[in-house]
Amino acid sequence: MAAKIIDGKAIARMVNEETLARVEKLKAAGKTPGLAVVLIGDDPASQVYVNSKAKKCAELGIYSDKRVLPADASMSDVLDLIDKLNRDPKIDGILVQSPPPPQIDEEKVIAAIDPDKDVDCFHERNVGKLLIGKTDGFRPCTPYGVLVLLEKSGIDPAGRHAVVIGRSNIVGKPLAAMLMQKAKGANATVTVVHSGTPDIAKYTRDADILIAAIGKPEFVTGDMIKPGAAVIDVGINRIPNPETGKNKLVGDVNFQEAVEVAGAITPVPGGVGPMTIAILMSNAVTACERRR
Ligand SMILES: Nc1nc(=O)c2c([nH]1)NC[C@@H]1CN(c3ccc(C(=O)N[C@@H](CCC(=O)O)C(=O)O)cc3)C=[N+]21
Secondary structure, eight states: OOOEEOOHHHHHHHHHHHHHHHHHHHHHTTOOOEEEEEEESOOHHHHHHHHHHHHHHHHHTOEEEEEEEOTTOOHHHHHHHHHHHHHOTTOOEEEEOSSOOTTSOHHHHHHHSOGGGOTTOOSHHHHHHHHTTOTTSOOOHHHHHHHHHHHHTTOOOTTSEEEEEOOOTTTHHHHHHHHHOSTTSOOOEEEEEOTTOSOHHHHHTTOSEEEEOSOOTTOBOGGGSOTTOEEEEOOOEEEEOTTTSSEEEEOSBOHHHHHHHOSEEOOSSSSHHHHHHHHHHHHHHHHHHHHO
16 A cells, blocks of 8 residues: 655745745834845755745745855855844854855854844754754754644644654754654654664664655665654755666655655655755744744
8 A cells, every 4th residue: 555645845835835924914004024045166956955045035025035156165254244144134044055065164154144034044043042942042953843734734743652763963863853842842752763773674663753854865675664753854865867878856755666665755856955955945934933
């Protein structure tokens, strides 16, 4: 029996409709939310993401300020720009596209962003708030997008076993924190497995909710999934397609195998990706609502 496909595009559309209504309310009061997106260098994948963020801003009536710095930009070039954006009253949210080129210390750049404009929720103040369950800070785009996908699909993680594969600061760690959180969280039992875990499948096979966020194409195979589990694929990997000679987009889950075992599953593309952008837009509007 094939799994139910969780339609990330449709759920993102629902979130975007709510965001649009909030933008209209702000505009009626003379306020236009503004998001600055900073790209350092010319990585093609990063360009695609940055452009789709700017496009979504335009669709929702959010002012977007795209700033592109050359690949050889120095730390002080970046910090000067952050400083300007921090002080720019039209800008409510600042995002620096990750990963930056090697000469840029990403940690220092994130620390320089005004925490009230940190729509990625990467700043240590906002990460700290998240960990202690203070929800007045931002919620990180991809992890929160995953929780909204589950909620809108009628999957309640409370009391269930959620297994997160991957421990990145962007996805695995904050997602684990949000899944285990009681008030305004998911109240799940959480296991995090990673490259230091000897037998990953031993844990994944017990997962009611399995979340793959490791950046390894089709890492999760059918035999690693408990029948009926919800499988959320956070991976975005570009691999060569021998049939067309071009690259194709695959997740961290072997979809063909997983769809036969899981109860519900997100596709790639069309799963978590659109949710990430929808939550980013919502965070930019939240920043505006709070700041002015
Ligand atoms: N400061 C920062 N914040 C981020 O949020 C951030 C970042 N850096 N660096 C890169 C990752 C990646 N990311 C994605 C967003 C949308 C899709 C998305 O919409 N994907 C489409 C497919 C798009 C395609 O064809 O590539 C989908 O899954 O349907 C994917 C990936 C945000 N990131």
